[in-house]
Amino acid sequence: MPDASWPAVVAGDDWADDDARTLPRAALGFAVSALALAALFAYDYAVVPAGSPLVADWFTRPTDWLALLAATVLVWAVGPALVRNPARTRRYWLAFRRDPVALASGSVVAGFVAVGALGPLVLPTPHYDLSARYQPPAFLGVPADVAGSCVGPVRDGVCYGTLAHPLGTAPLGYDMLLLTAWGAHTALVLAVIVAAVVAVVATAVGTTAAVAGGRVDALLTRYVDLQETVPAFLVYLVVLLLANARFAYFVAVFALLSWGGVARTVRSAVRSARQERYAVAARAAGASRFDVAVHHLVPAAGSSIAAGVSRQVALLLLVQAAVGFLGLNETSLPTWGQVVSTGFRSVGGDPAVVVAWWVAGVPVAALALTVVSLSLAGNAVSDRFAG
Template sequence: MSRDGILVRALRGLLGSPKATIAAIVCLLLFAAAILAPVLAPQNPYDLGQIDMFDARLPPGAEGYSGMTYWLGTDAQGRDMLSAMLYGLRTSLSVGVTAGVLALLVGTALGLIAAYAGGRLDAFVMRVVDLMLGFPTILIALMILVVFGQGTWKVIIALVIVQWAYFARAVRGAALVEAGKDYVEAARCLGLSPARILAMHILPNCLPPLIIIGTIQVATAIAAEATLSFLGIGLPITEPSLGLLIANGYQVLLAGQTWISVYPGLLLLVLVFSINVVGDRLRQVLNPRLAT
């Protein structure tokens, strides 16, 4: 099936399920809100000139000393929670999508090369994949960040290291099936280079599992980054994400100021759940064995 055919099939599959359609719309709205955060946010929550400490920990709907109404309340620094959540959503999505795309590129390249080359290279790559998949994802990322410290790109690299194996295993399995088919043998006989055979002939037939795993791994990366940031070893406080916003309110959660953690937590839950619903529907549509 061509690339366009796969995308059309995936789109029709999403529209064919009311639950998946709603989840896809929610994902689009959240992505749009993240992109337009500087426009939609009532204030820049990380501009000290716009923050008043006298407005700290105001409940939802309260009016601050500046006359501004905080519909979702404020945190301990006096930042508008709605604005902080929009900016945090932007950071979380940036890290999750970037890590997912880079892991897809690395895993796809290694999976294709291993399947096409075979022999010792294939065995070596798959043993590394087995080793990576034998440990919990969050544990490996935790150890990496403990060694190298905080930082946006350090978190992204750590997530790529723990996620590329999922793509490599899926692509390698699909590529092995395609590598033995007649059209690949014909391409070899025509003298096409291995790189062109992999890119133009084998890779397009590996797209269905890549789309499925890519969607789910983006949600996994967002949740993993939030966990790492909540533990204090993920993103620095200068680049806050939803995980850091949840951590900021954890200390006052039992004091009744629940909105500081609960609202970012609900937003993270809706985001991850919606992406997973879309990924689950794509798995049913693009994998005929799961159609029933």
């Protein structure tokens, strides 16, 4: 049951009045993004070589531009509702602050977005330094014979880390803070693109199935059932092998195979909302089924959409980490899974594997914290805003 301290979302009240043009605007933005997607994929395939050196500039790859377009779609869809009714937004924010789980998970997600978006702007590109191998995190120590050449102070045969490398260094001397920040950037690019595609496609399919009913509902439902029977991870591996580990193709395949469950949730929420008094009254007043769906039913399913998308993004980050750990992502794109894999491969058979825990521990902690926070934030939205 929703917490009484949270304001319930009543679609027929202020959501419908404030956001009458939200879905058409988002659809237009998505159409522009779809056209850009085709052009960017063609450019990425024809011009950008696989395995190119690690880029140092922001927005130098097509996928970065695509992520910006996808973020525009999401802001275009949600922004008007927050700006046009500041009193309602303020109520939600005050209620959000009173929920410690929602506040903590939301803060972590916000931090992930900030690091992924701003990190490449303010941090240099990771570079190797063999003289700084296996440097421990700041104020922690490892045996001096483990570190390549201790940068920090040495006391009693123990090399201590310094703020020059606050999270330590990797086996080749890469700074773990820089690797983690650039890995967050790669994860954020992928997450934003997939979130936009899943939100728009799942909303369109789920709403169409619920409103149209009959054969259309049956056909779309069967398609979703068929999609969910596909061994998705195996498909990802095959596509990456055939496409020479192209990041863009992984994004496209995951987005196309991950909206089915969200569409089913949206369909259920819209079918329930159709029985509410505001939807019945709008239909009796002569509104078309399309108008009722856009102005009343889709806003009512907003919490279901947000929760479903957040869970898919959390799953996406896990899949991306697994793919990176297996070495199937582009070498020019640092990922958390790739960092973990590189660490294990570099220290295999080396006594440093016992003490250089931060090589795998830092990216694993970042991944786990982000995934858990996304799931908790999605659950909070679903539980608190379902009305």
